[in-house]
Amino acid sequence: MPRRATRVEDVANRDVLDDIAFGFYKAAVLKAAVELEIFTRIAEGHRTVPSLTRITSASERGTRILLDALCFIGMLTRDRFEYKLAPTAESFLVKGKPTYFGDAALGNFAWDARGQLSKTVRTGKPISPIATSDAFEPIWAGGAASHLADWQKNLADLNALWDKLAIAPDVKSLRVLDVACGSGIFSFALAKRLPVARITALDRAMILPYAKHLAEALGISSQVAFVVGDVLNLELKSEAFDLVLFGNVTQYLSPEQNIGALRKAFESLAPNGRIVIAAPIADEDHKGPGEVPMIGVETLLFSSDGDIYTFVEYRGMLETAGFSEVTTYKDDWGLISARRIEKPKA
Known part of the structure; x- marks a missing residue:
């Protein structure tokens, strides 16, 4: 919220x-x-x-x-x-439950990092493990776990997002890659809407069990394949997907890291394939929208070179990676879409 x-x-x-x-x-x-x-x-x-x-x-x-x-x-x-x-x-907050979120919400290193924000502001570099490191994996796992308790509410919100993105309901097949999938709720909401969708859910090993649990709860396990992977080390087959999703990860990467990952996504898409990025997106003057300026503090604390990028900055990264038709959808949480358009041969 x-x-x-x-x-x-x-x-x-x-x-x-x-x-x-x-x-x-x-x-x-x-x-x-x-x-x-x-x-x-x-x-x-x-x-x-x-x-x-x-x-x-x-x-x-x-x-x-x-x-x-x-x-x-x-x-x-x-x-x-x-x-x-x-x-x-x-x-x-009860340990042992699959939805336990206590350590992720208030883990010691996150607490310490926030208490020393002034030091990070001075240096511009985090004093704690960064979001893309192995040490941060339990925090991401805790976030994925928390979705297991309230996925019904999240499903309604995500259905509204998919309505905005206008994925055709009459498609004959849809091969989807969900990069840094977390609980998987973003792509799983689409799979629930489209029985023809086949999801490849990619994330770190500690996180995928929660995604499997949610897929079972949604009754879509047969539509999902789970792959251990990392956004900074993607190994993808050429033209293997029709849709690639990046959810809540690009703000922790530098522009160069984003371009590298987006380029691999571009190569993995079939012609006319589509990429969707869900991330906080700053207004051009960085005043908002909503709580976005506060989320910027998290990127400062837990990434070396990440940022809350503007739409213009995302468009530049996507176009550098080869994408066309870059579009943004006005929302409290940012949503950007682009396509792999095959250019006519000379």
Whole structure:
């Protein structure tokens, strides 16, 4: 869900600063609960302060204060002396569930990186593992896991995107490559709409089990092949696909890395084949849209040379890679399409 920018008030208002600082407290409360496995322990039946104190080896006073704060931020409910999981905590914060998202949302190195943003601003280089590194793989896996709990909601949003892209419903076949597929929800939504679609879901080994799980939940497993791969080391057959998808990855790559990956995608497409990029796209003045400027901070923290690119910059990269008919679709989240058009021979 896109978030709105804080409204600029006509007069000085310290409440704005208090609200920002209070957000840090809420994140700290959630991080402490994840580290102490509070949600997992409550799911196991440890629902009182004394019981949780024993199982976590924490102080009674600290445990009580933390639990009440978790109630305030909506992660727990309380019935006299017993604490219970709110639906969000039950879905995403209990270790062992396939939808567990706690470590990905508030992992130590992500927390440390955000706390040292000023250092990254000074140097222009991340102090933590970058998004394309092996060390970041568990974070991507956690993100894929989170889609397993709310895919029905995401499916409706993605169907609206596919309506915008106007993939013909009467196609006889459609060979799709989903690069850095994550949970696979983007391409799987298309497969659900088009039984003739055959998806090649490509991502790192730790992430693909979540994509397999989602394909089973959607009833499209027979339409999907899973391939271990990496966006920076694509090995693709010539003219093997009709559609190639890049979702939520290009902002972590440099222009040169993007052009290299896009060129390989171009070569893998059949004539008149299409590429679709889903990524945050900056306005030309970089003021927006929506939360895009805040997403830019993530690219600064977790990539060496990535950026929130404008449409003009994406068009340049795509055309350099060989694509034509580059089109953007106005949305809070960016969507760009282009084609491999065979040029007439001289």
